[in-house]
Amino acid sequence: MKSVEDKIDKKSDYFINSPTDAITEYFLYPTHLGHFFYQPGYRQHRMHFDSFLLMYVLEGSLTVEFEAKKWPAEKNNFILIDCYQEHSYYSDTGWEAIWIHYDGFSARKMYNMIVSKLSNIFSLDDPLPIMNRMAKIYQPFTKKEPVREVLLSKYLNDILTELIIYTPLQIKEVQRASAIENAKIYIQEHIQEELRVEELAKKALMSTYHFIRVFKKETDMTPHEYIINYRLRISKILLLESNMSVNDICYESGFSSASIFCAAFKKSVGLSPTAYRKKGRID
Structure with missing residues (x-):
């Protein structure tokens, strides 16, 4: 359908959906939907329009007035407002958008x-x-295909559910960094125990593969490398500042055997633990 509103470009179109009583009682459903090219100077003001509006701005910018606030909106912004309340949107420069008015059982x-x-x-x-x-909801109307109401409801539910569970990438990065920091603290507090990467990943609520990848991104080391590195740090301190035997230091720092400890120490430091202790005390 073509709009007769002032300052709506003629290439715009919209459609009205008339859901059945069963759909309106139990499901979400679109009531009106369209793809509009709003010309400069367009203004819409309503005291109410019994539905909720989801709009995606494809081009341009506009101002939305709602709940006694003015909200600027621009390209790539979504707009979601309760049209049961007084609302306005307008622009001096115009904008292009796809939009859906919807309602239903769980809409509010x-x-x-x-x-x-x-x-x-x-x-x-x-x-x-x-x-x-949104395009899948719009498609049967533009192509004059049979409207499958339950499918439209599913798409609407998918959209709203996705928005409910959405977490911005920046927040996800912070959450991942926090999970890795917690993993590091756990490693340090349990360094004398057997530490399995799979168990650390579970504690971080990640798959093992993802945990290793994120851990390396945050620390420049794999979890295994971090564990070995931390155990070696402890062993160096104990070698220089205690009279513990090399064998006791091995287990105090979390290594499972003296041979594994000595091999890891020499690979990292270039000296055996005993030689490192002697050199450190002479220096």
Whole structure:
């Protein structure tokens, strides 16, 4: 359908969906959806429009007024507002967007969860998965295909669920760094015990492969290298500052045998533990 609104470009189109009673009672559903090219000077103001609006800005910029606030929105931003409340959006320069008005059984609860986390205007590290699902909702209307209401509901649910569980990449990086720091602390506090990388990965809630990769990124060492390095640090201190035997230092620093300890020490330092102790005390 073509819009008759002022300052909506003629190449814009939109569609109205009329869901069945069973869908409106139990599912999410789109009510209106479109792809609009808004011309400079466009302004929309409503006291209410009984639905929720999800809009993705493809080009340009606009201002959204909602809940007594003004929100700037630009290319690659998503806009999510409760149109049951008074709202406005407008632009002096124009913008292009795809949008879906939707409602349904869980619409308000999911909306509240999303905006409490992401706010009403937000961007995603990768908007493509959401855009693809919006396109799948839009497709049967543009291609005049049979509308499968349950499938539309699924796509809407997928979109909202993805937004609920979304964590920005920057926060993920901080979380990963924190997990590795916790792993390092655990290693240091349990250095005399057998430390298995698989168990460390489980504690960090990562797969073993992913844990090793992230650990190396954060420390420039694999977990195994870090464990050996830390055990050697302890052994060097004990060799120079205690009268413990080399054999006792081996087990105090977490090595499983004297032969493994001596081989690792000489490979790292270039001296045997005994030679290192003598050299250090002479120096």
